[in-house]
Amino acid sequence: EAQVTQNPRYLITVTGKKLTVTCSQNMNHEYMSWYRQDPGLGLRQIYYSMNVEVTDKGDVPEGYKVSRKEKRNFPLILESPSPNQTSLYFCASSSDRVGTYEQYFGPGTRLTVT
Amino acid sequence: ELKVEQNPLFLSMQEGKNYTIYCNYSTTSDRLYWYRQDPGKSLESLFVLLSNGAVKQEGRLMASLDTKARLSTLHITAAVHDLSATYFCAVVNYGQNFVFGPGTRLSVLP
Numbered sequence: 001e002a003q004v005t006q007n008p009r010y011l012i013t014v015t016g017k018k019l020t021v022t023c024s025q026n027m028n029h030e031y032m033s034w035y036r037q038d039p040g041l042g043l044r045q046i047y048y049s050m051n052v053e054v055t056d057k058g059d060v061p062e063g064y065k066v067s068r069k070e071k072r073n074f075p076l077i078l079e080s081p082s083p084n085q086t087s088l089y090f091c092a093s094s095s096d097r098v099g100t101y102e103q104y105f106g107p108g109t110r111l112t113v114t
Numbered sequence: 115e116l117k118v119e120q121n122p123l124f125l126s127m128q129e130g131k132n133y134t135i136y137c138n139y140s141t142t143s144d145r146l147y148w149y150r151q152d153p154g155k156s157l158e159s160l161f162v163l164l165s166n167g168a169v170k171q172e173g174r175l176m177a178s179l180d181t182k183a184r185l186s187t188l189h190i191t192a193a194v195h196d197l198s199a200t201y202f203c204a205v206v207n208y209g210q211n212f213v214f215g216p217g218t219r220l221s222v223l224p
Contacts, residue, residue: 031210033210033212035214040216041216042118042202042214042215042216042217043157043202043204043212043214044214045211045212045213045214048209048210048211048212049210050209050210056209056210056211058211058212059211059213090156090157092157094210099164100145100162100164101145101162101206101210102147102159102162103147103157103159103212104159105156105157105158106156107155107156108156
């Protein structure tokens, strides 16, 4: 089954404790993105990647890092989480094979930073 | 800076009625997407609109794009309860930089 997976699905942590949220896709997509969703703000793109070793900042990259060492994986790293990073995070992947770049989203990771 | 607005932000409508959700954006873009999100769930792609005048239909939903007006509409025909969800539009700024609207929360009442 074609899918985007994220782990963990739920995470409660404390300020300053480094964490990584993993994202993996099995569709051989070139493009991957991370978003955060906050009430009333829609989704905001954190980082995106256009291929292995190619990443770029989205609209809210501060406090986050990413890497793309393999095509299928795109982990999101919070080196020193703060309470304002409490949010719902989505990973997405897409391809230009049919020219639409249609995104497929993972199930989401709800992060709480205390 | 690309801004994407949606209106209304909240919509309560009766079953059987028609309504339109509007999405407008501030700078030129050649791709516009509509998504649906059910409470507690992820996003599901509904429509991809790639050119001026594009119209796509699926069931009771129809989306259109006017790139000159920087406006997309999502029209709901004869609403049913199953359409209750939050609907987002998203526009591509450059590369793979997607900018989403704030969402329209739709409630269809019996």
